[in-house]
Amino acid sequence: MKVLLLGKNGQIGWELQRSLAPLGELVALARHSVDGPYLDVSDLDALRATIRKVQPDIIVNAAAYTGVDKAESERDLASRVNAQAIEVMAEEAVRLGAWLVHYSTDYVFSGEGREPWKEADTVAPVNFYGESKLAGERAIATTGCKHLIFRTSWVYSARGNNFAKTMLRLAREREVLNVIDDQIGAPTGAELIADVTALAIQQVLRRPELGGLYHLAAAGEISWHGYAKHVIEFAKANGEALAVETINPIDASAYPAPAVRPLNSRLNTQKLRENFSLHLPDWQSGVTRMLREVLSK
Numbered sequence: 001m002k003v004l005l006l007g008k009n010g011q012i013g014w015e016l017q018r019s020l021a022p023l024g025e026l027v028a029l030a031r032h033s034v035d036g037p038y039l040d041v042s043d044l045d046a047l048r049a050t051i052r053k054v055q056p057d058i059i060v061n062a063a064a065y066t067g068v069d070k071a072e073s074e075r076d077l078a079s080r081v082n083a084q085a086i087e088v089m090a091e092e093a094v095r096l097g098a099w100l101v102h103y104s105t106d107y108v109f110s111g112e113g114r115e116p117w118k119e120a121d122t123v124a125p126v127n128f129y130g131e132s133k134l135a136g137e138r139a140i141a142t143t144g145c146k147h148l149i150f151r152t153s154w155v156y157s158a159r160g161n162n163f164a165k166t167m168l169r170l171a172r173e174r175e176v177l178n179v180i181d182d183q184i185g186a187p188t189g190a191e192l193i194a195d196v197t198a199l200a201i202q203q204v205l206r207r208p209e210l211g212g213l214y215h216l217a218a219a220g221e222i223s224w225h226g227y228a229k230h231v232i233e234f235a236k237a238n239g240e241a242l243a244v245e246t247i248n249p250i251d252a253s254a255y256p257a258p259a260v261r262p263l264n265s266r267l268n269t270q271k272l273r274e275n276f277s278l279h280l281p282d283w284q285s286g287v288t289r290m291l292r293e294v295l296s297k
Contacts, residue, residue: 001023001024001025001057001058002024002025002027002054002055002056002057002058003020003023003024003025003026003027003056003057003058003059003060004027004029004050004051004054004056004058004059004060005017005020005026005027005028005029005060005062006029006039006041006059006060006061006062006063006089007029007030007031007041007061007062007063007064008028008029008030008035008062009030009031009035010062010063010064010066011155011156011157011159011160011162011190012062012103012155012157012190012193012194013028013062013063014157014159014190015157015190015191015193015194015195016028016060016062016194016197016198018194019194019195019197019198020060020194020197020198020201022198023058023198023201023202024057027054027056029050031063041061041063041081041085042077042080042081042085044080044084044085044088047085047088047089048088048091048092051088051089051092051096052092055096056096056098057096057098057099058098058099058100058101058201059089059092059093059098059099059100059101060101060197060201061085061086061089061100061101061102061103062103063081063085064081064082064103064133065077065078065081065082065129065132066129067129068107068127068129068257068259068261069257069258069259070258071127071128071129071132071259072127072128072258072259073258075128075132078128078129078132079132079135081132082129082132082133082135082136083132083133083135083136083139084139085136086102086135086136086137086139086140087136087139087140087142087143089102090139090140090142090143090145090147091143091145093143093145093146093147094143094144094145097146098145098146099145099146099147099148099201099204099205099211100140100145100146100147100148101147101148101149101150101197101200101201102136102137102140102147102148102149102150103149103150103151103152103193104133104134104136104137104149104150104151104152105129105130105133105151105152105153106151106152106153106185106217106262106265106266106267107125107126107127107129107130107133107261107262108123108125108130108133108134108137108151109121109122109123109124109125109130109262109264110122110124110125110126110262111126111261111262111263111264111265112262112263112264113264114184114264114266115264115266115268116221116266116267116268116269117215117264117266117267117268118215118268118270118271119151119212119213119214119215119268119271126260126261126262127259127260127261128259129259130262137149137213146204146208146211147211147212148197148200148201148204148211148212148214149212149213149214150193150196150197150200150214150215150216150272151213151214151215151216151267152188152193152215152216152217152267153185153186153188153217153265153267154185154186154187154188154217154265155188155189155190155193156187156188156189156190156287156290157189157190157191157290158290158293158294159190162290163187163224163227163228163231164187164227164231164287164290164291164294165294167179167227167228167231167232168231168232168235168240168242168294168295170244171232171235171242171243171244172240172241172242172243172244173243174243174244175243175244175245175246176244176245176246176247176248177228177244177246177247177248178248178250178254178255179224179225179228179247179248179249179250180223180224180225180249180250180251180252180254180255181223181224181225181226181249181250181251182223182251182252182263183223183224183252183261183262183263183265184221184222184223184263184264184265184266185217185221185222185265185266185267186217186218186219186220186221186222186265186266186267186283187218187222187227187283187286187287188216188217188218188283188286189218189286189287189289189290191286191289192218192280192281192286193216196216196272196276196278196280199276199278200214200276203276210275210276214269214271214272214275215267215268215269215271215272216267216269216272216280217267217269217280218280218281218282218283218285218286219269219280219281219282219283220282220283220284221266221283222283223249225247225249225250227287228247229247230284230287231287231291232244232247234288234291235291235295238291238292238295240295
């Protein structure tokens with residue numbers, strides 16, 4: 001079996017290189033040539049040609065345009081990467097009879113209310129990034145290709161930048177931090193996403209009826225303010241010298257940005273857990289593991 005992984009050096013892609021390796025021959029492509037074999041998925045002709053050359057049994061797309069604020073002004077690029085490229089992948093998956101695995105986001109929802117979003121809930125993105133990701137989902141559905149789509153939220157990893165690292169840096173520099181307290185979600189590790197992906201792929205190969213759209217996030221919920229407190233308290237308890245003394249909760253409206261963020265990023269993962277017989281750990285366990293790695297450097 002041959003697996004084509006796109007976006008291998010992103011947060012999820014980096015972990016997927018590990019989790020997908022036992023499944024078969026893995027062809028993993030980065031966006032830039034300096035990172036080895038490469039493919040920029042925004043080049044739609046090159047994308048189609050690459051898929052036809054590799055002829056994979058499974059296409060796993062971890063490439064995405066993730067600049068939420070920049071997407072408001074770079075709409076053509078965001079659409080090309082998050083929607084048009086996905087349409088190409090889906091069309092080629094149909095031609096090959098291959099599976100397509102793709103990652104989406106809670107940003108396809110309005111962010112209203114307090115209930116965790118279910119897969120069948122009405123979508124209503126509040127920013128263009130969410131619109132582009134929704135367009136990608138719809139492109140997959142339109143082609144009818146065999147697929148797994150995982151909507152996730154608040155993704156982090158020890159590799160690269162993340163919210164926890166930013167809070168630690170600011171906590172070393174400032175005595176007071178102001179952190180948004182009315183956006184709620186579950187920090188979800190790229191490692192967890194990659195492991196669930198590999199397990200799900202193995203099961204859909206045996207039971208194709210399990211294919212479809214799923215919500216994937218760590219268990220529990222927290223605000224960004226609560227997340228920041230957890231990170232800083234853990235760091236202090238583990239001997240980090242931090243300047244911060246006060247972490248103030250603020251409303252998102254006090255921190256204006258080009259793109260509106262949904263307030264409710266909770267995702268209901270019941271369908272995923274039941275269909276694949278999975279246990280999703282609480283968000284604290286993954287964050288703690290990430291922090292131990294970050295703080296040991």
